[in-house]
Amino acid sequence: MLYLCLLFLTTTAAQIPSASQQPSPPTDIFLLAGQSNMAGRGGVTNGTLTHQPTWDGVVPPQCSPTPYILRFAADLTWVEAREPLHADIDFLKTNGIGPGMPFANAILMDKPGGRTVIGLVPCAIGGTSIKEWQKGSNLYNHLLSRAEASVLRGGKIKALLWYQGESDTENAEDSELYGGRLKKFLTDIRSDLKIPLLPIIQVGIASGEGEYKEGVRRGQFGIDLVNVMIVDALGLPLEPDGLHLTTPSQVRLGGLLAHAYRRFPSHPLATPLTNAAPISTIISTFLLSIWWIFTFLFPFVVNYFYLI
Structure with a gap:
C-alpha cells in the first residue's frame, strides 16, 4: 500500500514541462511491463559488508544511451533513456540492467538513421503476481494511464514486452490458473488501449519464487491469441540469488525480443508468422x-x- 501511495504521488504531483524543454517525441513506442526481471536486476547483488542490494553500475555497449532512444519518466516526460530504466518506477527496489535498452538498440539498427526515435515506457514492478495486474487494479491502471499519456505528443505504440510470472510459482493454484489470468490481462489491455492486434512478446520465465514454475510456463506457452509471441529465458544464467537474470543474460534477452519483434508483419524486416497461405x-x-x-x-x- 505504501508503494502504491508513493507511486500515485510521483506520477501525479509532478508538473509536465513545456514541449520546448523536452526532446523530440518518439515515433515508435514500446511498453515494458511485468515484474523484477523486466524492471532489471542485472548486476544487482547483495553487498558483502552491508548485505543490501547494490548495482555494480556496469553498462554494456548494447545498453548505451543515444538521443534516439527515450524513456517515459515517472513525471510523464520524455527523457534520454539510460540504465537503470526503471529507477523511478520500481523505486522501492534496487534496479540494474534489464532487457529494454538492448532491445531498443537492436531495433534502432533496423531503422533509417535519424528518422526513428524509440520510446520506452517502463511499467514493471518487482514481486508482483498476475492477479495484481488484472483489469481495475492499481498496476493495470498505472500501465494503461502511462501508455495513453505516452502518445499525447505523437508516436505510436508498437508492442508490449511482458516478463512476469515468478511470483505465481509459490502455490499450485496460482500456477495452474496463470494461463487464464494472463490471457484475460492481455485481452483487456488491448481492448482498453483500442489496439486489438497490438503485438505482444512475453518471456517464458527462467526461475521462480516457488516450486511451481512448470505450471506457469505451461500457461505462458499455451496462450493462443493472435500476434502474441513468446521467447524463452530458460537456460540463461542467473544472478547468485537464483531468481534474476545476469547482465549478459539481459543483453541476450533483449536481442531475442528484438528478433521476435522483427517477425511481426508491421516490422519492415518481418517474415511470415505462420506458413498458412492467405484465403485468396x-x-x-x-x-x-x-x-x-x-x-x-x-x-x-x-x-x-x-x-x-
Missing part, C-alpha cells in the same frame, strides 16, 4: 485445379474409356 491464394489454387481437371484431365479420361 487458397481460392485461386482451388479454381486453377478445377480448370486444369476439366481442360486436360477430363478429356484424357473420356478418350481413354472410349478407346477401351
